[in-house]
Amino acid sequence: MSGAKNSALPALAACLLTSEPVTLRRIPPVRDIATMQKLLGHTGAKVAVADDYVQVEAAKLKRPEAPYDLVKTMRASSLVLGPLVARSGRARVSLPGGCAIGARPINLHLAGLERLGAEVRQEHGYIEADAPNGLQGAPFTFDRISVTGTEDVLMAAVLARGETIINNAAREPEVADLAALLIKMGAAIEGAGTSTIRVQGVEKLHGTEHSIIPDRIEAGTFLVAGAITRGDLVIQNCMPDHLRALIEKLTQAGARITAPSPDSLRIRAKKLKSVDVKTEEHPGFATDLQAQFMALMTQAEGISLITETIFENRFMHALELARMGANIRLDGRQAIVAGVTPLSGAQVIASDLRASASLVLAGLAASGETVIDRVYHIDRGYEKIEAKLKGVGARIRRVK
Ligand code: EPZ
Numbered sequence: 001m002s003g004a005k006n007s008a009l010p011a012l013a014a015c016l017l018t019s020e021p022v023t024l025r026r027i028p029p030v031r032d033i034a035t036m037q038k039l040l041g042h043t044g045a046k047v048a049v050a051d052d053y054v055q056v057e058a059a060k061l062k063r064p065e066a067p068y069d070l071v072k073t074m075r076a077s078s079l080v081l082g083p084l085v086a087r088s089g090r091a092r093v094s095l096p097g098g099c100a101i102g103a104r105p106i107n108l109h110l111a112g113l114e115r116l117g118a119e120v121r122q123e124h125g126y127i128e129a130d131a132p133n134g135l136q137g138a139p140f141t142f143d144r145i146s147v148t149g150t151e152d153v154l155m156a157a158v159l160a161r162g163e164t165i166i167n168n169a170a171r172e173p174e175v176a177d178l179a180a181l182l183i184k185m186g187a188a189i190e191g192a193g194t195s196t197i198r199v200q201g202v203e204k205l206h207g208t209e210h211s212i213i214p215d216r217i218e219a220g221t222f223l224v225a226g227a228i229t230r231g232d233l234v235i236q237n238c239m240p241d242h243l244r245a246l247i248e249k250l251t252q253a254g255a256r257i258t259a260p261s262p263d264s265l266r267i268r269a270k271k272l273k274s275v276d277v278k279t280e281e282h283p284g285f286a287t288d289l290q291a292q293f294m295a296l297m298t299q300a301e302g303i304s305l306i307t308e309t310i311f312e313n314r315f316m317h318a319l320e321l322a323r324m325g326a327n328i329r330l331d332g333r334q335a336i337v338a339g340v341t342p343l344s345g346a347q348v349i350a351s352d353l354r355a356s357a358s359l360v361l362a363g364l365a366a367s368g369e370t371v372i373d374r375v376y377h378i379d380r381g382y383e384k385i386e387a388k389l390k391g392v393g394a395r396i397r398r399v400k
Contacts, residue, residue, distance in 0.1 A: 002028040003212035007174040015056035016083040020207030068094040082156035102311035112153035137162035157199040158187040184208040216242035226267035274302035291358035298326040317355035320348040
């Protein structure tokens with residue numbers, strides 16, 4: 001598997017916290033990463049991209065800003081807010097605006113920075129944050145769990161004076177991976193990966209080298225590919241521990257999952273039965289695997305109830321799956337999927353990154369040809385997905 005996009009993005013932003021070079025390995029060459037690298041360059045950092053590493057050197061931050069043109073293509077650009085305020089005492093970051101899967105405001109990021117003493121105001125579509133005398137550590141509790149919110153406040157806190165306690169923090173593996181990088185850079189952090197993170201601010205951070213964790217969402221997508229095609233597939237270079245909730249649900253559905261080695265998983269599936277799924281924050285069932293699992297449940301015997309608790313509008317793929325013959329009824333944040341319904345290939349449109357993955361999986365299970373439009377969504381977060389699938393027997397090709 002490739003390195004995790006959702007770990008690589010905050011790791012790249014974290015490079016802004018030091019004037020020394022940081023070398024990151026297993027950075028996936030996907031579109032969102034290219035956007036983040038462009039953004040770092042815009043702030044004045046030097047970014048060198050080699051085959052097996054990316055090196056960032058933010059010796060001087062000439063422009064502590066994330067312009068609208070970049071932020072509008074990738075909302076995770078707001079991850080530079082915390083590092084820029086902490087390192088240079090000010091930041092100007094475009095507000096991300098709406099997204100296909102939900103409103104996705106960043107109010108909690110801003111509340112966290114204000115708690116650390118930044119003055120935050122909104123002007124002309126931009127957030128202006130200032131802390132001319134530096135940030136001050138403080139306890140902060142997230143009203144609701146936010147992954148990039150936790151990462152943003154954590155990156156601000158490492159250079160703040162005194163102690164910061166982040167309560168109701170996100171426990172995603174990507175947060176723990178970011179903390180591992182920051183600790184290698186000289187930060188004092190305890191409790192990353194739990195709901196309470198303690199940070200002792202330090203004067204400055206230094207350069208280091210770090211390998212990004214494997215992408216659990218990519219690995220999960222391939223596990224579902226193995227199940228939906230009734231195949232026998234081994235997923236290598238993954239971390240089974242990061243996929244417990246999915247493994248549990250696939251096993252309940254009747255798939256057989258084993259771990260041939262500590263960093264690989266094998267899935268075999270014949271007849272599948274329906275199971276109910278409710279998305280939750282980690283270690284619950286990941287919302288980024290909901291669309292893929294819905295495609296699978298169209299091929300499982302019985303009725304499954306899928307409840308999406310994280311984003312308010314993350315069922316766009318259901319309508320496209322229905323165009324392929326799936327029987328799905330939507331009711332607010334719940335989808336009722338009846339299976340097994342034979343899928344037939346059709347022309348469909350991808351609305352977001354994970355929706356496009358679910359359409360590829362449905363296409364693998366459908367009779368005839370499926371043509372997916374707007375696949376640029378999939379390139380945002382999957383490295384060479386068609387080559388990887390072809391490598392395990394899929395008939396898939398990219399049409400210019
Ligand atoms: C991260 O997004 C991931 N992105 C998302 O993956 C993932 O779906 C999401 O976490 C949940 O797991 C990255 O890591 C780059 P949140 P993030 O803040 O941090 C609300 C993918 O497919 N909220 O945890 O933006 C928010 O609207 C992407 O790879 C506020 O109200 O998600 C949502 O309903 C898609 N105010 C909920 O909290 C805030 O300030 C959780 O969002 C922040 C969030």
